[in-house]
Amino acid sequence: MKHYLYSSILLPFLLLLPVVAWAQTTINGQVLDARSRQPLEGVTISAGVNGQQIISNAQGEFKVPVNGEGATTTLHFQLLGYATRTLKVILPLTQVLQVSMQANATNLSEVVVTGYETNRPLLETAGAISIVDSEVIQRFDQSSLVRAVNTVPGVRMEERAPASYRISIRGSSLRSPYGVRNVKMYLGDVPLTEASGITMLNMLDAGNIGRMEILKGPVGSIYGAGTGGAILLEPKRAAPGEHQLEVGGTTGSYGFRRYAVTASTGGEKANALVQYTRQQYDGYREHTAMEREVLLLSAQFYPSEKQTLSTYLIYSDLFYQLPGALTQEQYNENPRQARGGALGSVAQNASMNTDGVNIGLSHEYKLNNRWRNITSVYGLFRSQDHPFNTDYERNANQEFGARSLLVHTTRVGVAEATITVGGEYQRGFQVARTFDNNGGAVGANRSDDELISETGLLFAQAEFLLPGNWLATAALSYNDTRYDITRLQQAAAGADFRFIRDFNAVLSPRVALLKRLTKQISAHASVSAGYSPPSEEEILTSDGVLNQELEAEKGLNFEAGVRGRIFDGRLSFDVVAFSFRLNETIVSRQDVSSIAVFRNIGSTSQNGLETALAFTVVEESMAPLSLLKLWGSYTYNHFRFKDYQQGETVLSGNKLTGVAPHMATVGLDLATQVGFYLNLTSNFVDTIPLTDENTVFSDAFLIVGARTGIRRPLSKHLALDAFVGAENLTNQKYSLGNDLNAFGARFFQPAADRNYYGGLSLKYAL
Structure with missing residues (x-):
């Protein structure tokens, strides 16, 4: 029972x-x-x-x-x-x-950075690195990256005319009368800086950039030749789980209009984004109109847990006018005028006309937990049609390149080691023709050149994670650059000739040490060597003259810093001190025809301090006041010429041209639960020497900008961002992008006075 x-x-x-x-x-x-x-x-x-x-x-x-x-x-x-x-x-x-x-933008100390190919948290990266993410870019009207980049200590971005950019990292703009030089830039895993040493950053729209990592000082061990630094750009991509369509428009003072349409979809196996932007600007100054159209295709595929395939395609069509620099008298009289006279900007229709396509493909393969490889290839095609004040240029460029690296993780005794080896090669071909400029029309041919630019590097890096929370890094790169110029025609000579400039290959080492003091604080120090050969535009100037004697710059950099978070993570800080000695420094001066010419001088001594602070008063998504954050950056530069003599004049000890001794940026971010937000930004720049002789200085200025608006969902699928903003609320009269050592005392490129903008964007998410 x-x-x-x-x-x-x-x-x-x-x-x-x-x-x-x-x-x-x-x-x-x-x-x-x-x-x-x-x-x-x-x-x-x-x-x-x-x-x-x-x-x-x-x-x-x-x-x-x-x-x-x-x-x-x-x-x-x-x-x-x-x-x-x-x-x-x-x-x-x-x-x-x-x-x-x-990753959240408000917790950068925990975000993984790709600088130095380490893929480590910022707190475990031994180097001066600053991050500009999409939220920083969106603080402003997105007409350019200038104001976003200028929030970073040690970095100065200028705009001589709308879309005419110049970037200075620790004084590197000394040799850049125009354009971006001496700063190596990457888009994704492939170089954006061309084999000729030139970076066409103005071909991109600010909205194309999802994130920027700015590495300051010589970083030749991984990213090749350079004494100024490196900037790693990541194209905008779809976020995981994101399926949405966004349309937006902005309009503002002086005929500013910008329109953008973005469609994106992100899954666990793939993501894709298509973005079209169009920007127009009538200009604050006479002859400063610009128009740019950019189409971005960006995608990533994950065919297996071991593979990642990333690709992008960018088509850009850019036009902008060049107003020219003004003398002090003209600047005081009417800062909105363009350069006048028979060779003036209006009379000669001085402008830039460029269109091109840039394609990149990168493949990452993880063989296992200890081995992975990243191989990237790219190609670009570009045509240019530029009437300048004194000549007319027509150029066509095509280029291809590849970069590959192998990463191995192992153990060496008690240390966990990460070994990285790889190489990079770029080859560009350019047809460059110069003509007389007859009132904006092509005149008689002056020169006809074919230029082949080749640059490459081999690199190796070893990282050792040691007991006691120490991280040691040793790296070395071998850099080589070669220019092959064939002159098919020159009006003055009437004979063909070939000029080959093969710069001696140079080894660039880097040694760094980091100590994790606590879970939230780390200290680092490094010694690195820099090597920077002249760019193609410094060898072959815009008037067709060959600068055959120009040598490469070489320098040695020492730096130490501490970064971290305290007070329960509310206060974050990043402080770096550095000392850089640069030899064979390249400087630029303008000749009588306003053409920039370049020469080597003895050396420069560049010492400085860079500080970034941020204090989060409130960060609670469900509270009525969901965010209140104060942040700021400060830069001190003690940059001096050494062993520099101009004719009979000794310039040793003079302040470095184009560098402000003090720069500071302060900001406030506020957001509420209902969607209202406010961003305030103020930027101070001290007086800047405009001549090597230190006889002319620009005035110091303080400008303030603000953006306010509301971001909130209108329905389950639809969200709104409506905003208004203003720049230069202090209505300062200042020059943003001075011409250094300018002939005829034409130094000043006036920036806009107080101006306003407003717009909205709508996001429809599935």
């Missing part, structure tokens, strides 16, 4: 066991950083509302047991410094689930 009773009780449970076993399943997955595709450790994963919590391991892997067959379960992913993600998973799941998480 008892046996029958036990059987009656146990039988239903025994019958249910297969059902329970059949209903129990496990979700296997891996969590990755959305940008770097590196594993994220410490992510909290929970299933359902009250599900069990699992923590991802060092490889980002996790296993979540759930119940259900043919049902849907919800997974929640949380990690400090990253946006929380929620995914719905249909059971059973037979494959490994890959989950991408997007």
Whole structure:
């Protein structure tokens, strides 16, 4: 009887066991950083509302047991410094689930950076690195990157005319009368700086950039020749789980109009983004109109957990007028006028007309947890048609290049080591013709050149994670640059000739040491050598003259810094001091025809301090006041010429031309739960020497900008951002992009007075 009773009780449970076993399943997955595709450790994963919590391991892997067959379960992913993600998973799941998480802009000390190819948190990166993300870019009207970049200590971006950019990292604009030189730039994993040493940053729209990492000082060990620094740009991409269409428009003072349409979709296996932007500007000054159209196609594919394929295509059509610089008298009389006279900007229709296509493809393959390879290829095609004040140029460029690196993680004794080796090669071909400029029309031919530019480097780097939270880095690169110029015609000579300039290959080492003092504070120090050969435009000037004697710059940089967060993470700081000695320094001067000419001088001594601070007063998404943040940056430059003599005049000890001794930026960010936001930014720049002789200085200025608006959902799928803003609220009269050592004392390129803008964008999300 008892046996029958036990059987009656146990039988239903025994019958249910297969059902329970059949209903129990496990979700296997891996969590990755959305940008770097590196594993994220410490992510909290929970299933359902009250599900069990699992923590991802060092490889980002996790296993979540759930119940259900043919049902849907919800997974929640949380990690400090990253946006929380929620995914719905249909059971059973037979494959490994890959989950991408997007870093928050407000917790940069936990964000992984790609600088020096380390893919480490910023707190574990031994170097002076600043980050400009999309939120910083969107603080302004997105007409250019100038105001966003100028929030960074040690960096100065100028705009001599709309879309005529110049970037100075620790004084590197000394040799850049126009354009971006002596700063190596990458777009994704491929060079944006061409083999000729020139970077066409103005071919991009500010909205094309998702993020910038600015590496200050010589970084030749990984990114090749350069004494100014490197800037790593990441094209805008779709965020994980994002499926949306965005349209927007902005209009403002002096005929400013900008329109943008963006369609994006992001999944766990692929993401794609298409963006079209059009910008027009009538100009604050006479003869400063501009128009630019840019089409960006950006995509990433993850065919397996071991592979990532990234690609982009950018088509750009750019036109802008060149107003020319003014003398002090003209600047005081009427800063809105253009350069006048028979060779004036209006009379000669001085302007830039450029269109081109840039294509890049990058493939990352993880052989296993210890080996990975990244190989990238790119190509570009560009045509230029430029009437200048004294001549007319027509050029056509085509270029291709490749970069590949192999990363191996292993152990060497008690240290975990990461070894990186690789190489990069670029080859460009340019047809360059100069003519007389007859009132904006092509005149007699002056010169006809074919230029082949080749540059390459081999590099190796070893990182050692040592006991006691020490990180040591040793790196070395071998750089080589060659120009091959064939002159097919020159009016004055009447004979063909060939000029080859092969700069001696140079080894550039870098040694760095970092100590993690606490979980939130680290200190670092480094010594690095810089090498920067002249660009093609410095060898072959715009009037067709060959500068055959110009040598490469070489320098040695020492720096030390500390960064971190205190007061429960509310106060973040980043302080760097550096000392840089540059030899064979290249300087520029204008001749009688306003053509920039270049020469080597003895050396310069560049010492400085860079500081960035941010204090978060309030950061609570559900509170009425959801964000209140104060931040600022300060730069001190003590830059001097050494061993410099101009004729009989000794200039040693003079202040470095084009560099302000003091620069500061202060900002405030405020946001509320209902969607109202306010961004305030003020920027101070001290007096700047405009001649090597230190006889002329620009005035110091303080400008203030503001943007306010409301961001909020209008429905389940539709969101609105409506805003108004103003720049130069202090109505300062200042020059943004002075001409250094200008002939005829034409130094000043006046910037706009107080101006306003407003606009809106609509996002429709699925």
